[in-house]
Amino acid sequence: MKKKNKQKKKNHLTFRLNVLFFVVFLLFSGLILRLGFVQIVEGESFVSELASTTNSTARIDAPRGVMYDRFGNVVVDNQLExxxxxxxxxxxxxxxxxxxIAKDLEPLIDIDTDRVIERDIRDYILINMTEKERYELVSREERSKLESASEEYQLEVESIPQEQIDSISEKDLRVLAIFREMARGYANSPQRIKQRITEEEAHVISENLDRLPGIDILRDSSRSYPYGDAFRSFFGSTSTIPxxxxxxxLSRGYDRSDLVGTSFLEAQYEEALRGKKAVVESIMERQGSKTIDKEVKERLGQRGNDLVLTIDMELQQKLEDIVEYEVRKTGYSYIKDRSAYAVLMNPRTGDILAMAGFTGEGELRTDHIGNVNNMYEMGSSVKAASVLTGFQSGVAQPGTSFNDRPIILPSTEPKKSWRTFGWLDDRRALEQSSNVYMFEIGMRMANCHYTAPNTRCxxxxxxxxxxxxxxxxxxxxFGLGTETGIDLPSYSSGLIGGSEIPGNLLDLMIGQYDNYTPLQLAQYIATVANDGYRMEPRLVREIREPSTNPNEQGAIxxxxxxxxxxxxxxxxxxxxxxxxxxxxVMTRGTASGMFANAPYQPAGKTGTAEVTVTVGQGENRRSIAGNTQSLVGYAPYNNPEIAFAVIVPDIKLDSRGGRAGVAQEISKKALEAYFDLQDVRNGPTPVDEPILEEINID
Incomplete structure (x- = not known):
């Protein structure tokens, strides 16, 4: 009986398994039939639908962060366009x-054709030729000698007659200008054809987008400078990626068409200023040449982080006015190019408060960058470093006196001060700018104790x-002849003289051998003012989150x-x-005539380096002697809050045509402007129409 029940259960289990296998078989059969139906019967329609549907994702630049001056004035902004x-x-x-597409777009926008070059025109003409016309440009014999299609194309381009190039119409040039920008783009990345389109152009283009595949209108922005050219060059520029x-x-997540900072602060703080891109996904279904459905999904971007600079824009404007005025007024006194440079900084923090420069033989132009890139022999303004070097080396001590008289070395012109002072100590040597005192320090450091003319000592x-x-x-x-450390991607570290002979060592001690930049000179005197502590010059104090309130700054x-x-x-x-x-120096020395009674109690050092400038061409080529004027200093003497360096290169020596004390004039007015602003501030003056940056897209 038990055996019979077991046999019955076994047969029942086999039956269930057979049913299960049969059901699985039916399911797989149905799935295979369905796949076959989709692939064979409906496959063509699905392929057609897929071909008519496009899905593109565009990453759109967000505005860059803005820049503020130290008092919260927006100095670099964005203008939406x-x-x-x-x-x-x-x-x-x-x-x-x-x-x-370019031909359809041409009537809708006003495009500039200045960037179109002859090679662009040749390529354009070739594209518009028929196969027969292209073949006739080059003989069969010449084609037979070519090894590649690129060589053939190049020969065709070069064979286009010049008269055909010269006869191209203005309309064709506009089409070509549009086509040129379109061709420069990368796949699936928006390429700007024209920035700052007008409202009328935007309306017309919007109405015709259905027949302009790939064309779109995007929100964009340009850098805007509310205070015109004030400090403009230090802000830097943006461009497409070099x-x-x-x-x-690309390794840092940028797209090929992105705009990036390419110089100065824009480049130095690119990661901070860069905005978070908006992402626009477009799904478009077309039927024939018509768009029957379009879906756009957008993820909003975010403006880049903001920079708070050390610059005082109101002081910067005043300094620029002072330097420009003095350069123009002194124009007849220059040997050739007119120029002057000035740096104002806080010696305790290294904050750059203002930097201005102007240059030009004909039309005067801003050259603020010259403060970090141009190099000059600075003359006696470096003598504070010379005296301290003498103290440190042990060849002199406070109160040590040397005899100021002409120094006559073998095969060297007599070296002397601007007048013979006789015996004088270190303080008076600085006060009266004695060259011989500095010569003595240099000679003694080289183991030369000068006692008589022509001695080898x-x-x-x-x-x-x-x-x-x-x-x-x-x-x-002190920062002379070395990197200043300023937060810029590039700047000059000065220039070391080449021939290390004894006479040049003496010149080095009085600032007439090695070359320094105005910023190096300012850092040097700021170090003296700051009791020997050399601070890193800086242009940026803070990075802040972008603010949604135009009257407030974001969180630090x-x-x-x-x-x-x-x-x-x-x-x-x-x-x-x-x-x-x-x-x-300021109370009874070489700068006392202008600063003795100054209420802000300055300390400083004058300098005049001898220079020779070659002018003229051909038979009129000649050398003219002149000097580079400099003045460095700080104020107030007992508690310095501002250090300055002013350099005026290539002033004539001729007392009848030249003008002494240009550097002192600029320095005095700059200091007065600084201390006046401690009492009364009206804020910087914006220009009538903010300057917009012209983006370099080449």
């Missing part, structure tokens, strides 16, 4: 297809080399604290002694 763009849906899009840096930016090649190294190492502690993301680069290896007593000498 509209741009017409072309998005190439594929790398394989034919040139003729894009050319047809070819040599393409891989660098004990120095050797080795001792001279050691003296050069010791002097330059000492000067570099990063705050840059003042940074000490080094403390000069010299005693407080030595530094204090030189500070007293610099105060003497």
């Amino acid at each position: 509209l741009s017409v763009t072309y998005t190439n849906p594929s790398r394989t899009t034919k040139a003729q297809t894009m050319l047809d 070819r040599e840096k393409l891989d660098y930016y 004990g120095w050797t090649t080795g001792s001279i080399d050691r003296a050069y190294n010791e002097v330059r190492n000492s000067f570099s502690q 993301i990063q705050k840059f604290e003042p940074k000490i680069l080094n403390r000069v290896d010299m005693s407080d007593a030595h530094i204090n002694r030189v500070q007293q000498g610099l105060r003497d």
Whole structure:
């Protein structure tokens, strides 16, 4: 009985498994039949639908962060605008297809043709030729010698007659200008054809988008400068990604068509200023040549982070007016190019408060960048470093006196001061700008104790080399001849003279051998003012989140604290002694005529470096002697809050045609402007129409 029940259960289980297998078989059969039906019967319709549906994603630049001055005035802004763009849906899009779109777009916009070059015209003419016309450009014999299609194309381009190029119509040039920008783009990336289109152009284009595949109107922005050219060059520029840096930016998530900072602050703080892109996804279904359905999904972008600069724009404007006025007034006194440069900074923090420069032989133009890039022999303004170098080396001490008389070395013109002073100590040497005192320091550092004319005085090649190294190492502690550390992507570190002979060592001690930039000179005197602490110059104080309220700044993301680069290896007593000498310069020395009674109690050092400038051409070519005027200083003497350096190159020596004290005039007015602003502020003056940046898209 039990055996019978087991057999029955076994048969029942087999039956269920057979049913299950049969059901599975039916399901798979149905699935296969359905797949076959979709592929064979409906496959063509699905392929057709897929071909008529396009899905493109565009990443649209968000506005860059704005820049504020130290008092919250917006100095670099964004102006919203509209741009017409072309998005190439594929790398394989034919040139003729894009050319047809360009021809349809041409009547709708006013396009500039200045960038069209002859090669563009040749390519354009070739695209519009028939196969027969192209074949007739080059003989069969010439074609037989070619090894590639690219060589054949190049020969065809070169064979286009010049008269055909010259006869191209204005309309064709406009079409070509549009086509040129379209062809420069990358697949699936919007390429700007024209920025700042008018409202009328936007309306007309919008009405015709259905017959302009790939063309769109995008919200865009340009850099705007409410205060015109004031400090403009230091803000920097934006452009499409330079070819040599393409891989660098692509590896960091940029698109090929992105605009990036390419110089100065825009480049230095690119990561902070860069906005978060908006993402626009367009799904379009077409039937024939018509669009029957279009869906657009957009994820909003975000403006880049903002920069708070150290610049005082109101002071910057005043400084620019002062420098420009003095350069124009002194125009007849220049040997050739008229120019002047000025730097104002806080010696305690390194904050750059203002930097201005102008230059030009004919029309005067701004050259603010000259403060960090131009190099000059600065003359006696470096003598504070010379005296401290002498103290540190042990060849002199506070109160040490040297005899100021002409120094006559073998095969060298007599070296002397602007007058013979006789015996004088370090303070009076600074006060009256004695060259010989500095010569004595340099000679003694090279083991030369000068006693009589034409003496070799004990120095050797080795001792001279050691003296050069010791002097330059000492000067570099103040920022002379070394990197300043300013937050810019590039700047000059000065120029070292080449021939290290004894006579040049003496010139080095009085600032007439090595070359320095105006910023280096300002950092040097700021280090003296700051009791020997060399601060890193800076242009940016904070990075902040973008604010939604135009009257408020966003939350602080990063705050840059003042940074000490080094403390000069010299005693407080030595530094204090030189500070007293610099105060003497202003009260009874070479700058006392202009600064003795100044209420802000300045300290400083004058400088005049001898220069020779070659002018004229051919038979009229000649050399004219002149000097580069400089003045460095700080104020107030007991509690410095501003340090300055002013350089005026290539002033005539002729007392009848020249003008002395240009650097002093600029310095005095700049200091007065600074201290006046401590009492009364009206804010910087905006220009009537903000300047808009012209984007370089080449």
